[in-house]
Amino acid sequence: MPENSDLPDDFADDPDEPDAAMAALIESDPPPAPAAAEPNRRGWLSRLFPNSALWRFLSYVRPHAWLVAGGAFMGVLKFTLPLMFPLAFKYVIDVLLVPEGKLDHMNKLFDSGCTALAAALHLGAGPIPKLEALTAAMFLIFILQSVATYFRNYWASMAGHRLIFDLRYALFIHMQRLSHSFFDRNASGGIVSRFISDIASAQNFVGSGMINTWMDAASLGAVLYLMFKLDVRLAWISLIIVPFYIAVIRLLAPRIKEASHDLQETVEAFSGELHERVAGVATVKSFAREREEASRFFTRTTELYDLTIRNVRLASTHQMCGEFIGRTAPLIVIWAGAIFILHHRMTVGTMVAFFGFLSSLYLPLQRYSELSIIVATSLAAIERIFRFFDETPEVKDMPGAKQLTVSRGEVLIDRLSFAYQPYEGGAARIVLHDVNLRVVPGTTVALVGRSGAGKTTLASLIPRFYEPSAGTIKIDGVDISTVTQKSLRDSIGIVPQDAVLFSASIRENVLYGRPGTRDAEVWLALERANIRDFVESLPEKLDTVIGEGGVRPSTGQRQRLALARVFLKNPPILILDEATSGLDSEVENLIHDAVRRLMKGRTSFLIAHRLASAVDADVIVVLDGGRLVESGTHAELIERRGVYAQLFNEQARKLRVETHTQRRAGALLMAERE
Numbered sequence: 001m002p003e004n005s006d007l008p009d010d011f012a013d014d015p016d017e018p019d020a021a022m023a024a025l026i027e028s029d030p031p032p033a034p035a036a037a038e039p040n041r042r043g044w045l046s047r048l049f050p051n052s053a054l055w056r057f058l059s060y061v062r063p064h065a066w067l068v069a070g071g072a073f074m075g076v077l078k079f080t081l082p083l084m085f086p087l088a089f090k091y092v093i094d095v096l097l098v099p100e101g102k103l104d105h106m107n108k109l110f111d112s113g114c115t116a117l118a119a120a121l122h123l124g125a126g127p128i129p130k131l132e133a134l135t136a137a138m139f140l141i142f143i144l145q146s147v148a149t150y151f152r153n154y155w156a157s158m159a160g161h162r163l164i165f166d167l168r169y170a171l172f173i174h175m176q177r178l179s180h181s182f183f184d185r186n187a188s189g190g191i192v193s194r195f196i197s198d199i200a201s202a203q204n205f206v207g208s209g210m211i212n213t214w215m216d217a218a219s220l221g222a223v224l225y226l227m228f229k230l231d232v233r234l235a236w237i238s239l240i241i242v243p244f245y246i247a248v249i250r251l252l253a254p255r256i257k258e259a260s261h262d263l264q265e266t267v268e269a270f271s272g273e274l275h276e277r278v279a280g281v282a283t284v285k286s287f288a289r290e291r292e293e294a295s296r297f298f299t300r301t302t303e304l305y306d307l308t309i310r311n312v313r314l315a316s317t318h319q320m321c322g323e324f325i326g327r328t329a330p331l332i333v334i335w336a337g338a339i340f341i342l343h344h345r346m347t348v349g350t351m352v353a354f355f356g357f358l359s360s361l362y363l364p365l366q367r368y369s370e371l372s373i374i375v376a377t378s379l380a381a382i383e384r385i386f387r388f389f390d391e392t393p394e395v396k397d398m399p400g401a402k403q404l405t406v407s408r409g410e411v412l413i414d415r416l417s418f419a420y421q422p423y424e425g426g427a428a429r430i431v432l433h434d435v436n437l438r439v440v441p442g443t444t445v446a447l448v449g450r451s452g453a454g455k456t457t458l459a460s461l462i463p464r465f466y467e468p469s470a471g472t473i474k475i476d477g478v479d480i481s482t483v484t485q486k487s488l489r490d491s492i493g494i495v496p497q498d499a500v501l502f503s504a505s506i507r508e509n510v511l512y513g514r515p516g517t518r519d520a521e522v523w524l525a526l527e528r529a530n531i532r533d534f535v536e537s538l539p540e541k542l543d544t545v546i547g548e549g550g551v552r553p554s555t556g557q558r559q560r561l562a563l564a565r566v567f568l569k570n571p572p573i574l575i576l577d578e579a580t581s582g583l584d585s586e587v588e589n590l591i592h593d594a595v596r597r598l599m600k601g602r603t604s605f606l607i608a609h610r611l612a613s614a615v616d617a618d619v620i621v622v623l624d625g626g627r628l629v630e631s632g633t634h635a636e637l638i639e640r641r642g643v644y645a646q647l648f649n650e651q652a653r654k655l656r657v658e659t660h661t662q663r664r665a666g667a668l669l670m671a672e673r674e
Helices: 009-013 018-027 053-096 105-120 127-177 180-185 188-230 232-279 281-286 290-342 348-389 455-461 485-490 506-511 519-528 532-536 555-569 585-599 634-640 643-660 667-673
Strands: 411-420 429-439 444-449 470-475 492-495 573-577 603-607 619-624 627-632
Touching: 053 105, 053 127, 053 188, 053 348, 105 127, 105 188, 127 188, 127 348, 188 232, 188 348, 232 290, 232 348, 290 348, 411 455, 429 455, 429 619, 444 455, 444 643, 455 573, 455 603, 485 492, 492 555, 506 519, 506 555, 519 532, 519 555, 519 585, 555 585, 573 585, 585 603, 619 634, 619 643, 627 634, 627 643, 634 643
Parallel strands: 429 627, 444 603, 444 619, 492 573, 573 603
Antiparallel strands: 411 429, 411 470, 619 627
């Protein structure tokens, strides 16, 4: 990733040219993802915080520490400024409302302040001017508290959302670096849940777990200082409940964290299954499996419901205990205070002030208790997020990897082997074994073989989607493991069997092959792919949005748009997965014509599922059981009467049966018996 993420100059200077600006933005590299803290730079903190998910999460908070600190400071003001009101109330009761006031230390401070303020405002002397001065001062304090409340909420929310932005972006960058094997073993819906629900849960740790912690700690310290100043005995009585709060937290917090973790894991699995069912709704309907899918959905939803209710039950128990402790504790304080007043050991004003402080004492304690729920849920989400970060790509650029420049397009495959590692463990499954192949520049190579022979795997190893178990692949004499993945894949055009088009305009989909290209070249690519007439017939032409909420092209149209994307990219090497089954002959001919035009003059690999498409290839490579068993032209392989001839005769026999069998009742059954 580049270190400088500034936007191109033309993007900043030409706001009236959106196409050019967007092209420049697409061509520029994305900004680097925020880096996590390096373990070897943590010093003494490594003893306090092990290399845990929490510490790594805090490294993403560090760039926004000033917002966290500002939000915490404003939160301290929000909760400490109102502490003046109970003291002011005490001063009114003990001094202003009685003929002979009792001026203890606190009352003396308020009396001197009110006297000075009344004199400054020319209100005069006496109880009423002092009361007016006190009211004006409290009014100003509450204005300051309101301002502090605004900035506390604003800065805390900004810190949380900036954290979400950084973490989500870093997670996306990391996801793009992961190898194909990761996506083979993880459902797309489960991956998406990490970006949505897990990161949203982790955000709560910033607002509740960090800002509220410092805010409540400061307000607790302030209120305890004032309570001990007023009456030491009653202050200690007020703290009797603290051990009960601690006991509730220690008892329930681990169980809540475990329940939250189980719930998030289930949500991930549920999201993955739901995504698959929505994507495959046509298959469900074609097999009339709606009832079975509804039953399956009911079972999964019930499991999700049960775990949710388990979470709710624990949270409700936690809240019940906290509410009971918080509501009954003031009764003890009032009872003790009343006893002190009856024995003339405390003034009524002090008792009133103490009662006013109780909410400021018990509310932070109760929030600390509730904080354990939020922190437990957030920590479970944070651990899941950083388990995702701990996934390492199997395919990496080696240190000092160079750029690949393809001049001729010769491909040399030398003693290539590949084995899949089963997800459930066990011995690796060999897919390719000791494959040797030299492809002359500009040659069209058809990869044929039975299903599972290794055709797609061999083609996937050329752009390094997977790392071979043994052997090498060289392009123009350069080992592809020594070059950057980007330069390698920039030199290869791939047309998959299932053409993937994004929910965007036709222009954006075609420009994916080469961002920043002029419209004239886009139209030329569409013409070469035999799809220009279709695009010109649309009202919005290149600006037509395809996908959800837009035009839905047919399978053949999607395939030709994918071909246009590769035409625009103009790579020296091609990999095409045949995808013309199920199309009418006219559309199939249009696609074959476009494919032949695309392969002309390029080194091309055609994954041929139907041997008819391999007949015209320069070289046909036959794979069987992961081994290269034959290679040559169609005529040569037919003459050898080997595996290829057997496959060709099987498909030709099937075609003859389908062509010549009379379509009458039972004809298909008769053909099968023959």
